Amino acid sequence: MSKEDTMEPQMKRWKGSACHAHSWVAYPVLSDEQSQDVELVEAFAVPIVDKKVTSRLVRELNSLYPLDGLQHIKRVRARKDRDSPHPLEVLVCLASEAPEVKEVTINSLLPPEAVGREGLGEPFTVKVPARPPLTRPQFELASRHWPTSFHEDKQVTVALRGELFSPLQKAAMHTYMMSAVTAARAGRESGMEAVGAVMVDPVTDRIVAVGHDCRGDHPLHHAVMVCIDLVARSQGGGCYSFDGYTACRFTSPEWNTADSEESSQPYICTGYDLYVTREPCVMCAMALVHSRIGRVFYGTASADGALGTRLKIHTQRDLNHRFEVYRGVSRTECEELYSSDTEKDHF
Amino acid sequence: GLFLQARDALENGEVPVGCLLVYKNEIVGKGRNEVNETKNATRHAEMVSLDQLLDWCRRGDLDVRSVCERTVLYVTVEPCIMCAAALRLLNIPLVVYGCRNERFGGCGSVLDVSSADLPRTGTAFKCVPGHRAEEAVEMLKTFYKQENPNAPKPKTRKD
Ligand SMILES: [Zn+2]
Numbered sequence: 001m002s003k004e005d006t007m008e009p010q011m012k013r014w015k016g017s018a019c020h021a022h023s024w025v026a027y028p029v030l031s032d033e034q035s036q037d038v039e040l041v042e043a044f045a046v047p048i049v050d051k052k053v054t055s056r057l058v059r060e061l062n063s064l065y066p067l068d069g070l071q072h073i074k075r076v077r078a079r080k081d082r083d084s085p086h087p088l089e090v091l092v093c094l095a096s097e098a099p100e101v102k103e104v105t106i107n108s109l110l111p112p113e114a115v116g117r118e119g120l121g122e123p124f125t126v127k128v129p130a131r132p133p134l135t136r137p138q139f140e141l142a143s144r145h146w147p148t149s150f151h152e153d154k155q156v157t158v159a160l161r162g163e164l165f166s167p168l169q170k171a172a173m174h175t176y177m178m179s180a181v182t183a184a185r186a187g188r189e190s191g192m193e194a195v196g197a198v199m200v201d202p203v204t205d206r207i208v209a210v211g212h213d214c215r216g217d218h219p220l221h222h223a224v225m226v227c228i229d230l231v232a233r234s235q236g237g238g239c240y241s242f243d244g245y246t247a248c249r250f251t252s253p254e255w256n257t258a259d260s261e262e263s264s265q266p267y268i269c270t271g272y273d274l275y276v277t278r279e280p281c282v283m284c285a286m287a288l289v290h291s292r293i294g295r296v297f298y299g300t301a302s303a304d305g306a307l308g309t310r311l312k313i314h315t316q317r318d319l320n321h322r323f324e325v326y327r328g329v330s331r332t333e334c335e336e337l338y339s340s341d342t343e344k345d346h347f
Numbered sequence: 348g349l350f351l352q353a354r355d356a357l358e359n360g361e362v363p364v365g366c367l368l369v370y371k372n373e374i375v376g377k378g379r380n381e382v383n384e385t386k387n388a389t390r391h392a393e394m395v396s397l398d399q400l401l402d403w404c405r406r407g408d409l410d411v412r413s414v415c416e417r418t419v420l421y422v423t424v425e426p427c428i429m430c431a432a433a434l435r436l437l438n439i440p441l442v443v444y445g446c447r448n449e450r451f452g453g454c455g456s457v458l459d460v461s462s463a464d465l466p467r468t469g470t471a472f473k474c475v476p477g478h479r480a481e482e483a484v485e486m487l488k489t490f491y492k493q494e495n496p497n498a499p500k501p502k503t504r505k506d
C-alpha cells in the first residue's frame with residue numbers, strides 16, 4: 001500500500017473507482033479524407049439587394065451554372081451582420097467555370113438572356129469548400145467560408161471529442177491493455193521486444209488470447225502475429241507452439257454446443273477486439289485485415305506504424321475489410337514500455 | 348515446383364498460390380496457402396515458405412540475414428500487403444511473381460509496400476511480374492468456380 005493510500009483513504013473512496021485514474025483518452029484514427037483540412041475553391045457570388053428575386057434567381061442560376069459536384073454547397077447565404085447593405089448573397093459559379101471572365105462584373109457573369117439582373121449588387125470573389133465535410137470539425141471549418149450541408153455521423157463526432165467510451169468501458173479497456181502490458185514485460189524479460197497483444201471477444205467479454213513479441217526466435221513473430229496464431233489454436237488450428245512462454249496463452253471460446261450452428265462458431269478473429277501496446281507495423285496491420293478483426297486499440301504510435309502513423313490500412317480503399325482503430329488507450333503504461341531508459345531502439 | 352504447390356493448394360480447397368525460395372540454385376523453402384487447415388488467415392504461401400527457409404538456416408547453422416539477402420522468391424500471385432512487408436522485414440531482395448493481386452496486392456496493385464519509404468520495415472525489394480501469369484490466373488479462376496458454382500463473380504477471399 002502506498003503512502004498516499006494510507007494517508008488519504010477518504011479521498012480515494014470519494015473519487016470512486018470508475019472515474020479514478022483513467023486520464024487517457026481513446027481517440028479514433030480516422031481516414032485521411034476525414035482528418036484532412038478543408039480544401040477551398042474560388043467562386044463568384046453576388047449580393048441580393050431585393051429579397052423578392054431570390055427564388056427566380058436560384059432557378060435561373062441552377063440551369064446556367066448547375067454547380068456539379070458541389071451538392072453540399074448551399075446556393076444562398078444570409079448576411080448575419082445587421083449593418084450589411086443587403087440581406088442575402090447567392091453563389092453564381094466556380095471561378096474555374098468562367099475562365100474567360102477577366103473582370104468580374106455582372107455583365108460578364110450573367111448573360112441578360114439567361115438571368116434577370118434586377119435586384120442584384122456587384123459580384124465578388126469568395127472561397128467555398130471543395131468537398132462535403134465528413135466530420136463535425138470539418139463542417140465547422142467549412143461553414144466559416146460558405147454554408148455547407150453535413151450528414152453527421154454522430155459516433156464519429158462523439159469519438160473525436162474523446163467521449164465515445166463510458167468510464168466503465170474505459171475501466172474494462174484499461175484492464176485488457178494492462179494484460180497486454182504485462183505480456184510485453186514478460187516478453188522483454190525473455191529477451192524480446194516489449195510488445196504485448198490481447199485478443200478479446202467483446203460479445204462475451206472474454207480474453208481469447210494473450211501474446212507477446214517473440215522475434216528473438218522468429219523475425220516475423222511480432223506480438224500481433226503471435227496473438228493471431230494463438231487465436232487459431234483456440235479454435236483447434238494454429239501452427240506454432242509458444243508453450244515455452246507462459247505469458248503467451250489462449251482460452252478456447254465457449255459456444256453453445258447444443259445448437260452448434262455454423263454461424264455461432266468463431267471464425268478466425270471475426271468481430272474480436274485487439275489491444276496492443278504499440279501501433280502495429282504493415283505486416284501485422286494487414287494480418288488483422290485478413291483475420292477480419294473487429295476493432296483495434298493501441299497505446300502508443302510507432303515510427304512505421306500502419307494504423308495511423310505511416311499508413312491507415314484499416315481505412316485503405318480497395319480492401320474488402322475495414323475496421324475501427326483507437327489510439328491512446330492506457331497511454332502512460334504503454335509509453336513507459338518504450339521510454340529511453342527501458343529500451344533504446346524499439347524496432 | 349511452383350505450380351505444383353499451387354495445384355496442391357487447389358486440391359485441398361485453399362486459394363491456389365504456390366511459392367518457392369531459391370538460394371544459390373537450391374530450393375530452401377516452398378509452400379502454398381494453408382489458411383483453412385490452420386484457421387490462421389496469415390498462412391499464405393510466402394509465410395509458409397519463409398518458415399521453411401528459417402528452419403533450413405537453423406539446421407545448417409547459417410545466418411538468416413545473409414541467406415535472405417541472396418534469396419529469390421518465386422510466387423504465382425503478387426504478394427499481398429502483409430507478405431510484402433514480411434519480405435521486407437527479412438530483407439529478401441527480389442520477387443518474381445505471376446499475376447497481379449487486385450484485392451490485396453502489396454507490390455503496386457493496392458499499395459506499393461515493396462518500394463515504399465518505410466525505413467523501420469526492413470529493405471525495399473525488386474519485383475519482376477508476369478512469370479507464367481496466364482497459368483496463375485487460370486488456377487485462381489478454377490478455384491473460384493468450384494468454390495461458388497452459382498455466382499458469376501465470386502466474393503470469396505483470395506490471397
Ligand atoms: Zn508487426
Ligand SMILES: [Zn+2]
Pocket residue numbers: 391393426427428429430431506
Ligand atoms: Zn500474403
